[in-house]
Amino acid sequence: MLPLLLRRLSLRHARLAPGQTALLVLILALGVAVFTAVRLANRAAVSSFTHFTDTLTGTSDWIIQAPAGRLPEAVLPELRAALADLAVQIHPVIESTGSEPAPTASPAEADAGAGANADAPPRFGRRTYTLLGVDLVAIANLAAQQTAADPFFRDGGGGGFFDLFGPEPLVWLSPAYAPTPPGHLDLIVNDRPVRLRVAGLIPRATDGPAAPVGLVVLDLPRLQRLVGREGQIDRVEFVLEPGHALEARRAEVSRRLTRLALAAPSASSASAHHPPSITHLPSSDPQPSSAPRWLVSTPGGRRDTAETMTEAFRLNLTVLSLIALLVGLYLVFQALDGAVVRRRAEIAILRSLGVDARVIRFAWLAEAAVLGLAGGALGLLLGWAGAQVAVRAVGQTVNALYYATSVQAAQLAWPEAALGLAAGVVASVLAGWAPARAAAETPPAQVLVRGAPGAIGGRWLRSWPLALGAIALGVALTRLPPLDLGGGTRFPLGGHLAAFCGILGGGVLAALAIPALGRALRPLAARGASWRVAIGHLLRPTGRHRLAAAALVCAIGMAAGMAILVASFERSVRGWVQSALQADLYLSSAGAQSATADNRLAPATWRALAAHPAVAKASIFSAYPLTLDGKPTTLGGGDLADQSGRDGFLWVGPPPPAEALDPARNAGLALVSESFSQRFRIQRGDTLTVPTPAGPRTLRVAALFADYGNERGTVLVDRTHTTRWFDDDHATSISLDLLPGAVAETVRADLLAAHPGVSIFTNSSLRAEVLRIFRQTFSITYALQIIGLAVAVVGLALSLVSVLLDRRDELTTLRALGFRRSEIARATAIEGGVLALCATAVGLALSFGLGWVLIHVINKQSFGWTLAFSAPAAQLAALAVLVIGTGFGVSYLVGRWGAALPADREE
């Protein structure tokens, strides 16, 4: 029975209205595509965070890393002694970054010296390479290397084993970078350009991931030297030998590492740097000090940290991407409901022939599911294509805010594909649920009541209590605290639910407003028959009208809300940039191209830069990555008095007391960024303890400042203190005030000629660059808005098609009364245009609420940035004109098409 029913009922329907079916599938596909594209792009951006050592080691069992600063090499013999009986390999690692050099013009111009690249406007975002330093001799002991398909060393061609020890440092590149390696690699490392000889390609360890495209491997001591970190290592990785009691030994290694972290460095490692034999365990129980010297983690733990770091950002994008699908859901509901209404007679006949109501219901659901499946499948293809574009946008944001990623392409992953397909089917079946029930409930007698309006959606969409209740609930939900995802990441669930409630309430409100608008337009009825017909329909809107308006409200509300968020953000960033960027020139290592780049200026370099005769004053800033409560953040050292004196801070709340800015009195005081305050729940007056190589320091928060450049948060103290704590005089960036009369561009060209590895921005170029990066990070949200709007407008057209199909009798009557085709089209245009107008009005009103939720709840809870509310009037007006105009136009075309419909109904 069912197959026959499906064939005769559903298939025939699809065959008879192929255009409508195709459009529905397309809309669903678009919704699924946006959702899938964003998820794929997110996935690619996250999976591009590689624990790079895995490429070489397979997977390490444990990793230790200093909570701040680096570990001295002296810990290595200490670790060997402590773990002597556990059959564990100990691999020290140093990691840094370098960037590709800025493109230079012709060699001739480069030779011309000064101003070779001074004229090119500087930009961030050049490719960042991860430089990984491991002991290339010792890693041969790893099982993963011994079974690797390719060797690190090949004799002949300068890549042989002992070439490793030659005078020239060698690098190995990822096969993804170039299948056949180039002869050398040019990089900017810290403050100078370097040319490194390429020895070969990085062999892939057994069970290890393929080397990511930006990975560059060097022998550990060579990288130490290259980045000026002799005697220091970033982390130590532990790989247990297989065999007896592996799990017990793994646990024991972790236990001893944790215990040893709390012990003072043992005398043996402190006095004799490299004792020839260490066969004893530390003799006495060492003195525990208050802070661990290192933190013990696993590669999986590091990946998880990277994932949670970007989780809020990715979740927000995913939710945004659901708008198109949500609008699509409205439309499928529309279309199926329309079909049920139009085919009532048919259903009634089937019922009177004794077909079971459940079978009919199932047939309709099956039709919805097939629609969803087709839309989902098409959506996957579109989504995969879209992801290739989206991945760059997502990658840029991740790069700017979180960690270096070089992701270029998104793979279609099965979980995402399944989810996309499921989203399509679920949305479709969900939308088809009520129409299917309505179909099943059609009484056999219905055959006599042709074309009676099916008031399915209409019932909800005429409910004032629902509209007001949803909005009230939404307002209440904004009070909810964020959901803690762990690792310092919080998800504003309440905010998202509030937005959803707002959209729902707004949609119902718009539906309710249609007859009111119709009444308001009554005076215009005198202008002609088309107006009268249109107003007549608007006074008694069907569920279909109401649904179309609601779908439009959803799309407009979100698009305009996002526009408000972006505008507010931009205004705040502008204000911050204006306040924070006061100096004439800003200098940093040209190697620092992403959030995690750790390229810095050597003391000699920044002193030379600051000593330029045109420089009136130099302000030095040093940043140190830090792990606090297991979350990555930054400790900054700067000249607070100087920066504050120039209004360089945008205080959130009251400014700090005077002593906080005086290096002689501000030991123990800190300024924290607003994001830091949010992430670590630290307020003004609270104390926090930061780990430093010189031991933990307890700091009291003197004030909060705005910093839109760093989502991870910053603790800022006077540089006099960080220089001492970290025993380090490198600069992350310096800003120069020039003497009156000096021309910034000229000084910049001067400095660049002497220091080609330094990136120099003038005040105006840095401001422009900050705003460019800012807009770039929002580029994907623009795309999502446009797609959502497009779907909604198409949806309006589709609704009107449904309406006209429902009204075939009326159209026939109108034609019989002498209505011309253009008059019918005009009537439809007015009907659709007014719907669009109504939806736009409600949508814009709603967008202010949504904008407020986005700014003060969703953004604040996810990222911790305070933004000043700013509505982009011109942009919103343009949006309104566009939607209303398109609404009129599309409706006119639908009307023309409808006017030509044959009178008999063959459906």
Added chain:
Amino acid sequence: MKYQPPLHFLLSVFCAFCAFCGQPLRASEIPLRTPDGFAVPQPGPAFTFPRDHGSHPDYKIEWWYLTGHLFTADKPTPRRFGFQATFFRSAAPLATAAHPAPAAFGHDQIHLAHMALVDVATGRFLHQERLNRAGWDAAASTTTLDVRNGDWSLRFIDAASEKMQLVGGIRADARFTFTLTPAKPLVRFGEAGYSRKGAAPTAASYYLTFPRLALAGALTLDGVELPVTGQAWMDHEYSSSQLDKNQVGWDWLSAQLHDGRELMFYALRAADGTLDPASTLTWIARDGTLARAPFLWQPLTTWKSPHTGAIYPQRIRLTTTDPESRAEVVFIIEPFHPDQELAGKLGGVTYWEGACRLLAADGAELGSAYLELTGYDRALTVLR
């Protein structure tokens, strides 16, 4: 073949067994340095101990090579094991090592180590190799015997009595700490420890051996600690020489007889299958006196390695003359187990090094031995 340098270790093992060959050279013909700048062993060495038990980084190649037999205290039949513990040092080319390197990650010396253990009762054979640069995780003292590679080490615990401690293991499966005490004084092979290796003036090494060390300690196998005693043989040799072009490999034997004497034998196999004239058998008397003797080396059976496909001789008949009785004696060298092959990944060379029984022709057990067979996997042409 991933790492080239360790080849040189085995290459020098090869050279070591040429210790007695060639004609006497006048001292004036012997250069002080090899063409690549390493020190050349000179005749009439004046060793100072314990310094010369330590490392000699001026020379290109050096090793401390221990083999031995272990017995548990189980009654009535103790469990028996054979072990090998070898520490190699190889100097990097002087030119590449000229620029400075940090102490923790040196690049002047490379340290390779091999450990192996065979359970005589079950035939279970464990082995592991380890490669490190001189630095925080591998080192060799230049003042006394103290070499280390990861958590493996060999050092004097009392230099005066030449009592040493060996700490080794094979991954997580076996771990051992042995105290080794000379039961017989140090032997200097060649001319008072200067051993010639071939016609080339630079072809020589310094060759010092403890032919019999009393061993006591603990072997932890699969987490179970077994107290053990036994005896071991230790070679210490250093040189800067290169391999002869005609050779494909060598067979080497150290045997400790129950009567208190030892014998050391090596045969250099030429490409045409003949034994090099430099192949030698040396008896060590109870008082440490050395005596060379004629020999006949006759492999009786072979074993094909399932790991590499190499075919190794197994039961070997060795016929020689007893320097005390002047009578001909026949020994049968019988490996406890055929599979004692070290298929090296780091060294790039596969060889067989195994614990054997030393039997008389009538099957009576006369002592224990360690047999080394190289160049059977493939000719060691890569060493030339």
